[in-house]
Structure formats: structure tokens, C-alpha cells
Amino acid sequence: GDSVTQMEGPVTLSEEAFLTINCTYTATGYPSLFWYVQYPGEGLQLLLKATKADDKGSNKGFEATYRKETTSFHLEKGSVQVSDSAVYFCAPLPPGAGSYQLTFGKGTKLSVIP
């Protein structure tokens, strides 16, 4: 079945630093790809997504590009803020009709210090 590997955390950055969180996946065919974010004490929420190769998802200054050749979907942000401190989850969704079951990575905890 599908699987996803995220870089291990925790990641600690100073405010305004550049962020990269790596994500690679194994899947049959071409899945849709998602990043979810979990702020302290809350449930996960969708951050961004990409549904086909070379698509770039973006939201709140975060970006990720669907790289078919490297089966990757790395999350980036040019200048992090303290409010970005959270746990980030990469999740592929298998292709095909009737596919709704996300496979979540283990999550990468980001702490941004002033």
C-alpha cells in the first residue's frame, strides 16, 4: 500500500528563517498530495494540496511542488513566524474514484523562536 516518509523532527528555527520539511512517498500510480497542519491542542487542518505532477500548492506563505520524478512533496516557507509553530503532516491520497483514505506521515514538529 501507499506510504509516506517525512523528515524527523523536531525542527527548531529562528523567526524569519527558511523552512523545508521533506516528504517522499511510495504509491501505485499518481496520488494526490496534501500537507496538513496541527496547531497545539487542535485537530489537523488542510494547509495545501496538489493533484498532479508539477502542480504547486500554496497557502499562508507555504509552498510545495508535486515532483513525480523524485516522488516528493517538500514543504517550504521563505520566512517562518512564531505562529507557524505546529506539527506538519504529509499525506498522499491514492488515485482513483472512491479514494478518500489519506495515509498520514508521522508528522514533523516545528518550533519557531523569536
Add this chain to the structure above:
Amino acid sequence: DAGVIQSPRHEVTEMGQEVTLRCKPISGHDYLFWYRQTMMRGLELLIYFNNNVPIDDSGMPEDRFSAKMPNASFSTLKIQPSEPRDSAVYFCASQGTNFPGVAFFGQGTRLTVV
């Protein structure tokens, strides 16, 4: 819509007691998922429903766990009898048919079994 609503937010119970967690999905969403989150195991899918019918319960840890969805606006996850190793945060999430992979999570129920 108020989003996915879970209750209670916190539950502390003694080992051996029955615990019932509740979830109200977003109106119109046809898919409902139950997840468990722990530090050791991350986010695990327990079971999911489509149109109130259980589709995949392979993630349910053992017979002590059961889930029902009697109608489109309500689901329960029951643990009987509860054990200390069941202590975790339990999340409910829903998805709409037209947006596969776009999941809306509740705020979770933090269960502590002592």
C-alpha cells in the same frame, strides 16, 4: 457550519469502565473517519464510514473497540472495557464526496484511562 464537533473534549475514566466518544460531522459530508493519536504511534486510522456504512475497520485495535453511525449526523466510538493503553487523543474527521482528501477534523477527545 460549526465544523466537526466532538464530545467530550476531555475524558478521564478508570480502567474497566465503558467510554463513549461522540462526533457530529459537517452537514452534507458523506465520509466520516475515526483516528487515534499518540506520541508513540502517531496518527492511526481506526475506521471509516461512507453514507453511514462502515467501509474499513481494519485499524480497530481489538474487539473492545466498536464504532457506529446511526445517521448522517452522528457517530460514536465505544471502548468497553477501557485500559490504560487506550489513553490517547481521538479525532473524528469528515470529507465531502466532491473533495476527496480534503478532511475537516474535530478538536479531538483526550482520553485518559487510569
